[in-house]
Amino acid sequence: MDALILSRIQFGANISFHILFPTITIALGWLLLFFKLRFNATGEEGWMDAYRFFVKVFALTFALGVVSGITMSFQFGTNWPGFMEHVGNIAGPLLAYEIMTAFFLEAVFLGIMLFGFRRVPGWLHTLATFLVAFGTTMSAFWILVLNSWMHTPAGFEMRDGVAHATDWFAIVFNPSMPYRLLHMLLASGLTCAFLIAGLSAFRLLRGDRSVGVQKAMKTGVIVAAGLIPLQILAGDMHGLNTLEHQPAKVAAMEGNWETGPHVPLVLFAVPDQGARQNNYEISIPSGASLVLKHDPAGVVPGLNDFVAADGTPLHPPVAPVFYGFRVMVGTGMAMLGLSFLGVFLMIRRRKTQPHMAERLGKWPLRAFVAMTFSGWVATLAGWYVTEIGRQPWLVTGVLTTADAVADVPATMVLSTLIGYLTVYATLTIAYISVLFYLARKASNSASPVSLPEAPRSAAAAPKLLPVGVSQ
Amino acid sequence: MTFFGDPEVWLPLVFAGLMGFSILVYVVLDGFDLGVGILFAGAGSEERRDRMVASIGPFWDANETWLVLAVGILLVAFPVAHGTILTALYLPVALMLLGLILRGVAFEFRAKAPARQKWAWDVAFFGGSLLTALSQGFMLGMYIMGLEWSWMTASFAILTALCLVAGYAFIGACWLIIKTEGELQRGSVRAAQWALWGVVAGIAAVSIATPLVSPRILERWFSIPEIFVLIPLPVGSIVLVAVLAVILRHLPDATDTWSWLPFAGGTALFATAFTGLAYSFYPYVVPGDMTIYEAAAAPESLIIILVGSLFVLPVIVSYSVLAYTVFRGKASELRYD
């Protein structure tokens, strides 16, 4: 394998590992703030218990996010020097603002948020929690501005093969930025909601009857059910916007070869790029025209429009984009089904069952446990659709991926790639097992029959803290 | 923007200054975290290891961000140099990143994983810190040698790698002298005394080697009148080392009033050595090959960043001071509640 393909795999592996953790921390910061504010408002220990449990999850996730992020910032130089040489004048300021307005904010206030509870006044602790959440969101904003600009570049001109900024407003608010930012923030909220619901369901199934776990479960289910319809709507708008700016990507997502009206919506197929057709296709007639043009006779672009005269395809590889899209949407539908079921059960058994575990029932709880990391699956699938769908371009119409790659020996890339993959696999396994270990430990130390009606006094609270709470 | 003269001249200089500042801050701040990680090996008991981790827990993340800023400035202000330097240092960079990953996650995992796995994360914490320090020292050596790979340059880089480990252990020990008490503090004083000699060796090696490999640098240091302006640097270092050696002999003092002195002295020593190094290399960003003026990004982009930094950097510095004030005093157990 050559350095290009290895560098691509390496970049893909690094960013895939990195994004697992930001997707959680971005929204978890806000949810922690919510727990904290609910506690401030009601004084119920249950909210503080929820805070204490998930702040541990947050600390661990944040550490993984930071260290994998540092790898990312070196990647540009080690593997993609062409990127900064050609578009550095635009990427540079965006990355600089991310570091200055986001990274320092979150990193400095994280210390106060995690360990400052007894050292600073309550309002400062709440403010620190807010600033950390705000920092992670700002960081998402800046990096998504850059990423969206790479998909739909605007506000620049080329001089001697180097991009120069002409209009920063157009660069920041480039055509796909609002959609991508919204879709990603919602993805983060959903990932978090299912993580919270999954870990809480795991504790409920183990007989944990503490107030905190019930409050967390309820929050997880409601947030999930509230966000998923918005996400589907945002995804639909995102797709329409992509159709306008990157039609070849949408054609690959839909698995549509020929341009025309009454294009069917392909539910499943095995696309064959060599023969330029789909095998084993299951589809809804005129569906794609309806979804993309809101009219059964709408004309939808097909992949055959994007082939050079000599037959080389100018569109992205079809199969990964096609399947990735179905994995994302499929996961989204599963999220919709389960979270709505959860809310339905919570409302219907509200009177008859005082406790969350009985209200939801064994099988739905198990389904939530199974879906704990479903957000990761959908998010990764979504990013693969987006990024592979941009190929062969690195910056659409400006710079190809092949022109940006570093001239380092393939063996060197391969050896570091193996190193990274080993570490990433180990850490991902360690991360998941530690989360469930923390959940098990918390449910073991919670008293099995605490009554939800009687709020525990503050003095009794510390006994709920297992030994390992201190760092 | 011609108000200050030609931006093509002063902008690269300002950004080189900002980058130098962040590297120096990084070396001192993350230097002490990494140093504590290196000293972990000799901690002896689990209780002491917990205390050592507690002394850096609230700080390490922000300290590491200075590295992101330094690389960020290299990336955004000198994009071409960024590619050249980092591809030349491909392997040590990858090793450093692995080291940073291991040490960063070990912090959290050692406190949260089941107790029987704690030892493994302790090993990762020590190993990660050591690997990071070694690879950074190696990169420093290779940079001084003009990024040329040969047996000779690699041996020199191995020497600087070992010296940087000593340097970080030194500043880490100085930090522990401030943050701890009792036997751990006394042990840290002893460690600092030992490590100081490693620092001296490192500064000496670099000072001898730099003029030898580059006639240009020789010229810059040993010509008249430069030599008179520069003389405070070597003399200052020698005085600082002597003062540090004396102070360390008298610590810990009975009332613990002076425990901050070694850290302050160490910082001053690092700053002096760093200034000397920066002087040697100016105006080159890739030694002997590319000056900061040749490597700089377009002025319009640099201005955008500069305006932002003028607002943001003071804010960053002030809230960093806030964090250090909140967590001042002897390190206590870290708790989330």
Ligand code: HDD
């Ligand atoms: C949508 C969100 C998102 C995306 C697409 C990325 N990141 Fe990220 N990154 C974050 C969201 C984030 C975050 C939420 O802000 C993190 C995760 C945890 C944390 O500490 O901050 C973070 C951490 C983080 C750090 C460590 C910051 C610190 O020291 O505190 C660096 C250097 C990067 N990232 C760099 C990158 C680069 C170069 C990326 C792209 C190629 C990238 N990230 C993609």
Ligand code: HEM
């Ligand atoms: C955060 C979620 C992201 C994921 C999961 C992701 C995933 C991927 C994948 C799988 C590729 C490989 C495509 C291919 O080569 O066929 C890729 C390419 C690339 N992406 Fe992303 N990406 C993400 C975000 C970003 C961001 C925020 C940036 C930059 C600001 C970025 C910059 C790049 C670059 C430079 C490449 C080209 C290198 C390559 O082809 O591998 N990506 N990404």
Ligand code: HEM
């Ligand atoms: C179920 C309905 C959904 C639809 C119709 C949808 C639509 C889309 C489309 C069209 C893209 C590609 C955008 C482009 O690059 O042009 C995309 C990307 C993406 N999707 Fe979805 N999506 C859905 C559900 C989800 C869910 C449930 C998640 C995660 C929880 C998710 C996470 C992502 C992410 C992270 C990306 C890449 C970033 C981006 O371009 O915004 N999506 N989605």
